[in-house]
Amino acid sequence: MSEIAPIKPISYACPKCKRPLRSNENALQCSDCNQTYLIEGGIPDFLSQVKLAPATSRLAKTMDFVAPIYETRLFVSVLTKLSNVNNGAQLFDRVARFHSETLEGVTGSVLDVACGPATYSRRIVSPSRNVNGIDISMGVLRQGLAYIVRDHIQGVHLARARVEELPFEDGVFDGVICSGSLHLFPDTLLSLREIARVMKPGAPLSVQTFVSGKTVINRFLQNRSWLHTFKLDELQPYLVEAGFEEFRPELDGIVLTFSARKVAPPA
Numbered sequence: 001m002s003e004i005a006p007i008k009p010i011s012y013a014c015p016k017c018k019r020p021l022r023s024n025e026n027a028l029q030c031s032d033c034n035q036t037y038l039i040e041g042g043i044p045d046f047l048s049q050v051k052l053a054p055a056t057s058r059l060a061k062t063m064d065f066v067a068p069i070y071e072t073r074l075f076v077s078v079l080t081k082l083s084n085v086n087n088g089a090q091l092f093d094r095v096a097r098f099h100s101e102t103l104e105g106v107t108g109s110v111l112d113v114a115c116g117p118a119t120y121s122r123r124i125v126s127p128s129r130n131v132n133g134i135d136i137s138m139g140v141l142r143q144g145l146a147y148i149v150r151d152h153i154q155g156v157h158l159a160r161a162r163v164e165e166l167p168f169e170d171g172v173f174d175g176v177i178c179s180g181s182l183h184l185f186p187d188t189l190l191s192l193r194e195i196a197r198v199m200k201p202g203a204p205l206s207v208q209t210f211v212s213g214k215t216v217i218n219r220f221l222q223n224r225s226w227l228h229t230f231k232l233d234e235l236q237p238y239l240v241e242a243g244f245e246e247f248r249p250e251l252d253g254i255v256l257t258f259s260a261r262k263v264a265p266p267a
């Protein structure tokens, strides 16, 4: 009986200069930038020396706080009720299904941008597919790692990093997912460009975000500078400019899921 060889994990690169890093037990080092990135409890931290924007820093602290309850049915159903989403309690399952469909046939390595407690990383990993999750909140990453250890999940690798400076070399990922966070990135175009940078040509992108609409949560959050709820027709120009094609949106209340594909040069 032949055994499937495990997929080689993607090596981390310096988020500043994108060169490969040297690793030892407790740290990753960039000899070009003379930077050391510590590994804390199995999670490389690429942000310990980075001064986050105040809104981003607040968001990271909020996520640290909600990490233990983030995946509970109660939290999800309250959040989705405020967002006018049908059958809110099943939102995680529906988004996971959307990601799985977009990634159908994709083997190798997938990046989960703003992965939270590895909510979808854990659901899309398979013997033929590794997942690298990154998030700005160490709290959600620790929670994610606890779930991974509890459920004996193989092939999910977590790191603290931000979408604007991903700690990977160019063109290494076979697919990318991003759930519940595109509207929170301060610079949509910069974020999408950086995501495209680490993808292979033709690789699929699968996103869940929110569009603007008349909901309690939107009324509460409107005019907050850190929140960018999209109008549907705003998104496609960003994607095209960042190097994506085949934009396919699906709308449910204010929940938008969409897929796109990194442009591949003509054969």
Ligand SMILES: [Zn+2]
Pocket: 014, 015, 016, 017, 018, 019, 030, 031, 032, 033, 034, 035
């Ligand atoms: Zn460097």
